[in-house]
């Protein structure tokens with residue numbers, strides 16, 4: 001990746017640090033490797049997504065890479081929560097880039113028995129029941145028996161991307177949410193009973209020397225995750241291409257009819273295409289929300305002036321709002 005202009009506070013003698021949701025071999029790590037050349041940057045594995053935000057906000061790391069949304073399972077709420085920034089912990093965090101990664105999950109563990117068509121672990125797949133009369137057909141079957149698996153570990157996003165396989169072959173098996181898929185692989189490796197399995201990547205299987213009990217277990221072949229690259233706010237970091245996107249957050253007075261429609265109208269009036277809308281609770285008043293709107297166009301490279309016009313116009317309808325960054329659109333690139 002282009003280094004998005006060298007950070008102004010960087011010491012020229014050391015490589016800029018890129019923090020990512022670790023440990024190594026997470027999908028976020030793989031996305032970071034695709035964006036930042038290994039000979040020009042140092043990588044730092046963080047334990048949680050908040051740790052990545054903190055590393056960038058404190059200036060300890062120049063860049064951070066975090067998951068933002070998945071094509072099958074939707075928004076990564078943990079990341080939205082941090083962008084909501086209710087306690088003003090990350091006032092300088094901005095998005096300066098994005099990356100898309102094809103995500104193909106494996107079930108990793110310690111193998112028991114080689115699978116055969118009559119293995120009891122495999123025979124229940126897609127059997128209609130009263131509660132599930134029309135079960136979906138998984139895209140793949142296990143490579144080995146899963147009879148010995150007592151718990152599955154993964155990041156909640158990964159569970160949501162593999163529901164069909166899990167429903168067919170591991171129905172009722174306990175699921176444990178952990179901080180990332182690569183952490184799940186580490187924990188499966190540490191389990192000396194061999195009864196834990198992790199949903200993680202092929203790379204994690206190699207790094208942690210785990211058996212691949214099943215592969216391509218995601219519900220959809222086109223399963224893709226979008227990651228954001230974070231950096232501290234800099235006014236000069238202009239986008240490089242004409243295809244750009246911008247993210248803002250705002251709150252509105254929920255008692256005013258049409259308040260949200262009025263805000264969205266500011267984008268329509270300036271011919272700005274919206275690309276995503278999300279919301280999270282304000283946690284001030286129940287059932288009131290912080291909205292996230294992403295749209296095509298850049299605040300920093302706004303030759304037509306449409307983005308800045310829309311942003312000035314929406315001030316009239318919101319309680320408060322914040323620009324979270326403008327960056328080059330990498331979809332399809």
Ligand SMILES: O=C(O)C(=O)C[C@]1(C(=O)O)C=C[C@@H](O)C=C1
Pocket residue numbers: 021025026027028029067068069070076103155157158179180181182225
């Ligand atoms: O990076 C990882 O390995 C993660 O566990 C995070 C994450 C996510 O939150 O979206 C990243 C990619 C996949 O979509 C599943 C999980």
